[in-house]
Amino acid sequence: MHIAVVGSGYVGLVAGACFADLGHDVILVDNDQQKLAALKAGQVPIHENFLPELLQRHRGHKLNFSGDLQQAVRASAAIFIAVGTPPTEQGEADLSYIESVARSISGAINGYKVIVEKSTVPVYTSDWIRKIILRNAAPPDSFDVASNPEFLREGTAVTDFLYPDRIVVGADSERCASILREIYAPLTSGSYYRLPQAIPQPDRARIPPPLIVTSAKSAELIKHASNAFLAMKISFINAVASICESVGANVQQVCQGIGTDSRIGARFLNPGIGYGGSCFPKDLMAFRAVARECGYEFRLLDEVMRINEEQRKRFLRMTRSALWTLRGKKLGVLGLAFKGGTDDIRESPAILLVQALLQEGCQIAAYDPAATERAREVLKSSVEFVNNAYDAASDADALLILTEWEEFAALDLKRLRSQMKYPIVIDGRNLYDPETMAASGFAYYSVGRQPAIPEAGPADAATPSRKLDRS
Ligand SMILES: NC(=O)c1ccc[n+]([C@@H]2O[C@H](COP(=O)([O-])OP(=O)(O)OC[C@H]3O[C@@H](n4cnc5c(N)ncnc54)[C@H](O)[C@@H]3O)[C@@H](O)[C@H]2O)c1
Structure with a gap:
C-alpha cells in the first residue's frame, strides 16, 4: 500500500517507520524544513528504542521524506494525519494544523483516498475534515475520512505500535474500513511476527492483535476516553x-x-x-x-x-519537610523527561518541580539519560546539567528522583551515599524499598509510604524531620 503520513513527530515518525516495516511504501511529510533535512541526512530526532534501526532499514527505500504534501497525497491511497493538536488557552484542542492539512489534501485528490486521523482529536473532527475537503471542491465519492487513534506510549513507541493491545478503526464505509484492514493485515494476520527481522516481541504482547471497527465518532471518543480513564x-x-x-x-x-x-x-x-x-x-x-x-x-x-496538580505540591512539601528550609540547598535531580525511556519534556512534572525549587532558591544539578538537551532549552543555565547520577548527587543536601528511568532504580547505593553531603533521598517515583534505603544509610522519603530513617539517624545529616508534613 502507498501511504503518506503527515507530521513526523513522536507519532508520525514512529508510525511511518513501522508502516514501512510492515511492507508499505511510505512518504513522511513535514513542514519543518530543519527536521526534514535532519531526517534525510540520517539523523534520528527523537529518543525511541528500535527507531534508529527501523529508519536505517527503510530510509530511501520504503520510507522517504518530503515537504510536498500534495505530491505525497497524489502518490498515496491512504493519508494519515499525525500533526500536533496542542491546547488553546481555553483548553480546547487547537485543530488549525489539522484544518490546514485537510485543505491542502483536497487540492491533490486524484482518485479514491482514505484520509485517516492519527492525531488525537475531539469527536466530530472527522465530520469537519470531510466538510473542509468538500468545501474545497473535492468530489464526495473521491474520499472517506477515518479515525485510527494511536495508543503508543513514548519510550516504548515502536513496540507499542507493532504489538498493540488493539487497533481501532473508525470508518463509516466498508470501502474505507477494508483499506485500513489491509494496511494492518501484517499485524492482524500475524504474518509480521513470523518475519526473522521483526522487532522483538515485548512481554505481555497479545498477538495477533484484534482490530476493532467502529464508527468514526466512536473511535474519536475511544481515544479521549482511554486517556481520561488512564x-x-x-x-x-x-x-x-x-x-x-x-x-x-x-x-x-x-x-x-x-x-x-x-x-x-x-x-x-x-x-x-x-x-x-x-x-x-x-x-x-x-x-x-x-x-x-x-x-x-x-x-x-x-x-x-x-x-494531579496537588500531587506536585505535596512533593514540594515533602521536600521541604525533609530539609526544613530550601533556600540555598544544593539538590541533585534524577530525571527531567516526563517519563522514563523518552527525551520528551512536554508538561513534564519533573521540569515543573525543578522550576518551583529554583524559585525557592535551591541550586540544582540534574541528570537525565536522554532529555538533557531539550531541558536545557527550557531551563537554560539556571540548572547545572551533569553526565551521571553520581555527579548529580555530588555534595548534595538531598537527591530527588523525578523520572522512572530504569537506571535510577539500580544505583550503587554505597557509591551514591559517599557522594552526598547528606544522605537524603526523596523519591517521587517509589523506585526503592524504604527498608533497604534505611539499611544503606539513607533517610528516604517516598510517595504514600512512611519515611524510612536509618536507626542512628542519617549519618552527618542535619536531622531531617521524621514526620511528614501532612497538611
Ligand atoms: N506523543 C504521543 O505519545 C502521542 C500518542 C498518541 C497520540 N498522540 C497524538 O498525536 C498527535 C501528534 O503528536 P506528536 O507527539 O507526534 O506531535 P509532535 O509535535 O511531536 O509532531 C507533530 C509534527 O507535525 C508537523 N506538522 C505540523 N503542521 C504540519 C503541516 N501543516 N504539514 C506537515 N507537518 C506538520 C510538525 O512539524 C511536527 O513534526 C497529537 O494529536 C497527539 O495528541 C501523541
Missing part, C-alpha cells in the same frame, strides 16, 4: 497514597492488593508526582471542553486534574 487511574492511586501517608499504610501494598483484582489491573496504578507529557494534560482538557460543548459537565475530569 489519567483517572493515576490520580486515583495518588489520592489513595495521600491517605496512606496520613494513616501509616503503604501504598505499594495497597496497589498490589487492588491491582491483582482482574477487574482493576495493576497497570497505571503508579503513585508518584503525577502524570505529564504531551497527551494526558491536553487530552483531558480537550475532552472536558468537548463534553461541555455537548452539554455535559464532566466534573470527574476536573478532579483528576486537581489531584
Whole structure:
C-alpha cells in the first residue's frame, strides 16, 4: 500500500517507520524544513528504542521524506494525519494544523483516498475534515475520512505500535474500513511476527492483535476516553497514597492488593508526582471542553486534574519537610523527561518541580539519560546539567528522583551515599524499598509510604524531620 503520513513527530515518525516495516511504501511529510533535512541526512530526532534501526532499514527505500504534501497525497491511497493538536488557552484542542492539512489534501485528490486521523482529536473532527475537503471542491465519492487513534506510549513507541493491545478503526464505509484492514493485515494476520527481522516481541504482547471497527465518532471518543480513564487511574492511586501517608499504610501494598483484582489491573496504578507529557494534560482538557460543548459537565475530569496538580505540591512539601528550609540547598535531580525511556519534556512534572525549587532558591544539578538537551532549552543555565547520577548527587543536601528511568532504580547505593553531603533521598517515583534505603544509610522519603530513617539517624545529616508534613 502507498501511504503518506503527515507530521513526523513522536507519532508520525514512529508510525511511518513501522508502516514501512510492515511492507508499505511510505512518504513522511513535514513542514519543518530543519527536521526534514535532519531526517534525510540520517539523523534520528527523537529518543525511541528500535527507531534508529527501523529508519536505517527503510530510509530511501520504503520510507522517504518530503515537504510536498500534495505530491505525497497524489502518490498515496491512504493519508494519515499525525500533526500536533496542542491546547488553546481555553483548553480546547487547537485543530488549525489539522484544518490546514485537510485543505491542502483536497487540492491533490486524484482518485479514491482514505484520509485517516492519527492525531488525537475531539469527536466530530472527522465530520469537519470531510466538510473542509468538500468545501474545497473535492468530489464526495473521491474520499472517506477515518479515525485510527494511536495508543503508543513514548519510550516504548515502536513496540507499542507493532504489538498493540488493539487497533481501532473508525470508518463509516466498508470501502474505507477494508483499506485500513489491509494496511494492518501484517499485524492482524500475524504474518509480521513470523518475519526473522521483526522487532522483538515485548512481554505481555497479545498477538495477533484484534482490530476493532467502529464508527468514526466512536473511535474519536475511544481515544479521549482511554486517556481520561488512564489519567483517572493515576490520580486515583495518588489520592489513595495521600491517605496512606496520613494513616501509616503503604501504598505499594495497597496497589498490589487492588491491582491483582482482574477487574482493576495493576497497570497505571503508579503513585508518584503525577502524570505529564504531551497527551494526558491536553487530552483531558480537550475532552472536558468537548463534553461541555455537548452539554455535559464532566466534573470527574476536573478532579483528576486537581489531584494531579496537588500531587506536585505535596512533593514540594515533602521536600521541604525533609530539609526544613530550601533556600540555598544544593539538590541533585534524577530525571527531567516526563517519563522514563523518552527525551520528551512536554508538561513534564519533573521540569515543573525543578522550576518551583529554583524559585525557592535551591541550586540544582540534574541528570537525565536522554532529555538533557531539550531541558536545557527550557531551563537554560539556571540548572547545572551533569553526565551521571553520581555527579548529580555530588555534595548534595538531598537527591530527588523525578523520572522512572530504569537506571535510577539500580544505583550503587554505597557509591551514591559517599557522594552526598547528606544522605537524603526523596523519591517521587517509589523506585526503592524504604527498608533497604534505611539499611544503606539513607533517610528516604517516598510517595504514600512512611519515611524510612536509618536507626542512628542519617549519618552527618542535619536531622531531617521524621514526620511528614501532612497538611
Ligand atoms: N506523543 C504521543 O505519545 C502521542 C500518542 C498518541 C497520540 N498522540 C497524538 O498525536 C498527535 C501528534 O503528536 P506528536 O507527539 O507526534 O506531535 P509532535 O509535535 O511531536 O509532531 C507533530 C509534527 O507535525 C508537523 N506538522 C505540523 N503542521 C504540519 C503541516 N501543516 N504539514 C506537515 N507537518 C506538520 C510538525 O512539524 C511536527 O513534526 C497529537 O494529536 C497527539 O495528541 C501523541
